Amino acid sequence: MSKQSESKYQLETRKTREQLARRWVEAQPSVLAFLISMTPQFSDAEDLLQEVAAEVAIRFDEYDPTKPFLHWALWVSKIKIADFYRSQKRDKLIFAGEAIDALAAACTRVQDLISEEQQALDECLKRTVGRGRQLLTLRYGEDLKPQEIAARLGMTALSVRVTLSRTRSALSDCVRRRIARANS
Amino acid sequence: MDEKEALELIDAHLDGETLTDVQAQALSDWIRENEQQADAIFRRIFLHTFLRRRIQSTMLLTDIDSAREIRDSPSALLGDANGDRRSRRWMTWSILVLAFLLVGGLTYQAFFGPVPQTSRPFAYEGFDYEGLESEDVESPTIGGLQGANGGFGFATPWIESGEVEAVVETDPLQHASGMHDMRQFAPLGYTDLNSRTLQVTGRQLRSSGAGKSVSERKLDVSAAPESLRDGEQLGADGSTVWVSFLAQSYDEERDSRFALVQLGSQKAGIRIGRLHGAPHGKWAAAALLNGHEVNVKTSQRTTGEVVFVVMKIDFRPGVELATIWMDPPLRQTPADETKTLQLQLPDFRFDTIYLKAIYSTDFDELRFGDTFRDVAPIAP
Structure with missing residues (x-):
C-alpha cells in the first residue's frame, strides 16, 4: 500500500471509529435500559453493557450506516443476552420472542424522548420527600431489595413494594406534567 | 390487565422478585398488545435505569438518617403533592411573574446563550509528544515519558521511577490490548449530552499494563494565581483549585490493580482513578493518609468507559473538601448537588502530579485552574 493510500485508509478508520463512539454515547442509555429489562440485576446489566460495547466495536464494520444504530445495537444486545443466560445458567428469561421484539421496538421509539424526560426527571427527583425518597435511596443508592429494605425499616415487604411503585408512578406523572407544561 | 397492574408487575420484576409463569405470560401479552403499552413499560424500565444511575452517582438522596425521621403521610411522595402546597399557592403566584422573568431569561441563557470560551488553565499537559516506536507497548522499559517537557505550567520535565514506563499512545485504534479493549473506539474525548x-x-x-509505572511532574507554582499559593505549594486556605483529566482503562476487571492520578504526598493528599482500595472496576477517589487510601468513595462508572473527571478542591483551615464530577455538562460550572463524589481530605498542599499504574490505562488533557471553565474548555 502506498503511503498516500495508507494515510487515507487510516483517516477513514479514524472517522469510522469516531462515528462509532458518537453513536454509542447516544445509544448507551437505551441499550442499558433494554438490558435491565432482560436481566434485572443492575450489576449483571452493567457487565453485559460492557460486553455489548466491546461486541459493537468489534462488529462495527458490519453495521449498515443507512439504518438506525440503536436498532443494530439492540440486535447485538439480544445475542449477548442469550449468551449470558446460556453461560450463567441463570433463571429463565422472563421475556421471550415477540415480547423482546416489542420492547426493542419501544426502546427505539422512546429513545428520542429520553433526553427531554431525563431533564424533567432530574427536577422531579429533587422534589421527592419523606418515605418515598427514603425508599428510593435504599433501593437504588444502596441496591437493597424490597425484602431487605423492609427488614431494615421494620416495614412489611408488601408495603415497601407498594410505596416504591407509587413513588415511581408519582415521578412519571410529574415528568408528564412538566413536559406538557413546557410544550404548552 | 390494566396499566397500573402491568407497571406493578414490571416493578416487581425489576426489583428482583420472581414472577410466576402466569404473571410473566400476562405481562408479555400486555406488552405485545399494542405500541402504547410497550412504550409505557419501556418508559418504566428506563425510569429504573435513570434512578439507579442518578441516585448512585449524585448522592442526591443519601440523607437517609434525616429521611428516616420524617413522618409523612403515605401519599406524600413528591413535594408537590403536599397539602401545604395549597396554603402556599398565593406565594407561588406572587413570585411567578418575577420567576418567569428571571428564570426564563436565565434558562434561555443557560441552554441557548453564548458559552463563555475563556479558559486559562495555569497548567496543561496534552501529552502531544512523539509516540513510542517499540513493539512492546505493554511493558516498555525505555521510550516513555522520561524527560518529556511539553505543555505549560510545569517546573520540571516528567520523571519516570517505576519498573516500566508509561508511554505516549499515538493511535489507540491500532493498539488495542485485546478484543475487549474499548480504547479502540476512539482517542480519548468527551462530548456532553448537549453535544x-x-x-x-x-x-x-x-x-503500564504489566509492572508498575510511576510518572511524576512538578508544577510551576509561580504560574498559578497568587491566591492559590501557600508558600512554595498550592492550596492556600480559602482557595479553590480545579483539576480535570480524561481517563479510560483497558477494561473494568474487578481487582485491586490500580491506575490513578495523585496530588499531594504519600502522607496526605488525594487519589482518583482505579484504586487499590476500591477493587470494583469502578472509578473512585480516596484520601491519602500516611500511605493508605482512606475515606474511599466509589462511583458507578466502570473503568472500561471513558470518563471526564472534573475535581474542585476547597482548601480550608484543617480538613479539605474534594468535590468530583464525572462527565458534567460543559455549559457552565456544575452545581454541587450534581456531584458524582465528595470526600473530605486531610490537610494538605501540593506541587506535583503523580500518575501511578499497574493496569493499562490512558490519561489525557490534564488541566489545573482556578475556575471550572479553565479546566473544561469547549472546542470551537
Missing part, C-alpha cells in the same frame, strides 16, 4: 465537546489535542498517555 458540547471538550477541547482535546492529539495523543494520550498510556500507563
Whole structure:
C-alpha cells in the first residue's frame, strides 16, 4: 500500500471509529435500559453493557450506516443476552420472542424522548420527600431489595413494594406534567 | 390487565422478585398488545435505569438518617403533592411573574446563550509528544515519558521511577490490548449530552499494563494565581483549585490493580482513578493518609468507559473538601448537588502530579485552574 493510500485508509478508520463512539454515547442509555429489562440485576446489566460495547466495536464494520444504530445495537444486545443466560445458567428469561421484539421496538421509539424526560426527571427527583425518597435511596443508592429494605425499616415487604411503585408512578406523572407544561 | 397492574408487575420484576409463569405470560401479552403499552413499560424500565444511575452517582438522596425521621403521610411522595402546597399557592403566584422573568431569561441563557470560551488553565499537559516506536507497548522499559517537557505550567520535565514506563499512545485504534479493549473506539474525548465537546489535542498517555509505572511532574507554582499559593505549594486556605483529566482503562476487571492520578504526598493528599482500595472496576477517589487510601468513595462508572473527571478542591483551615464530577455538562460550572463524589481530605498542599499504574490505562488533557471553565474548555 502506498503511503498516500495508507494515510487515507487510516483517516477513514479514524472517522469510522469516531462515528462509532458518537453513536454509542447516544445509544448507551437505551441499550442499558433494554438490558435491565432482560436481566434485572443492575450489576449483571452493567457487565453485559460492557460486553455489548466491546461486541459493537468489534462488529462495527458490519453495521449498515443507512439504518438506525440503536436498532443494530439492540440486535447485538439480544445475542449477548442469550449468551449470558446460556453461560450463567441463570433463571429463565422472563421475556421471550415477540415480547423482546416489542420492547426493542419501544426502546427505539422512546429513545428520542429520553433526553427531554431525563431533564424533567432530574427536577422531579429533587422534589421527592419523606418515605418515598427514603425508599428510593435504599433501593437504588444502596441496591437493597424490597425484602431487605423492609427488614431494615421494620416495614412489611408488601408495603415497601407498594410505596416504591407509587413513588415511581408519582415521578412519571410529574415528568408528564412538566413536559406538557413546557410544550404548552 | 390494566396499566397500573402491568407497571406493578414490571416493578416487581425489576426489583428482583420472581414472577410466576402466569404473571410473566400476562405481562408479555400486555406488552405485545399494542405500541402504547410497550412504550409505557419501556418508559418504566428506563425510569429504573435513570434512578439507579442518578441516585448512585449524585448522592442526591443519601440523607437517609434525616429521611428516616420524617413522618409523612403515605401519599406524600413528591413535594408537590403536599397539602401545604395549597396554603402556599398565593406565594407561588406572587413570585411567578418575577420567576418567569428571571428564570426564563436565565434558562434561555443557560441552554441557548453564548458559552463563555475563556479558559486559562495555569497548567496543561496534552501529552502531544512523539509516540513510542517499540513493539512492546505493554511493558516498555525505555521510550516513555522520561524527560518529556511539553505543555505549560510545569517546573520540571516528567520523571519516570517505576519498573516500566508509561508511554505516549499515538493511535489507540491500532493498539488495542485485546478484543475487549474499548480504547479502540476512539482517542480519548468527551462530548456532553448537549453535544458540547471538550477541547482535546492529539495523543494520550498510556500507563503500564504489566509492572508498575510511576510518572511524576512538578508544577510551576509561580504560574498559578497568587491566591492559590501557600508558600512554595498550592492550596492556600480559602482557595479553590480545579483539576480535570480524561481517563479510560483497558477494561473494568474487578481487582485491586490500580491506575490513578495523585496530588499531594504519600502522607496526605488525594487519589482518583482505579484504586487499590476500591477493587470494583469502578472509578473512585480516596484520601491519602500516611500511605493508605482512606475515606474511599466509589462511583458507578466502570473503568472500561471513558470518563471526564472534573475535581474542585476547597482548601480550608484543617480538613479539605474534594468535590468530583464525572462527565458534567460543559455549559457552565456544575452545581454541587450534581456531584458524582465528595470526600473530605486531610490537610494538605501540593506541587506535583503523580500518575501511578499497574493496569493499562490512558490519561489525557490534564488541566489545573482556578475556575471550572479553565479546566473544561469547549472546542470551537
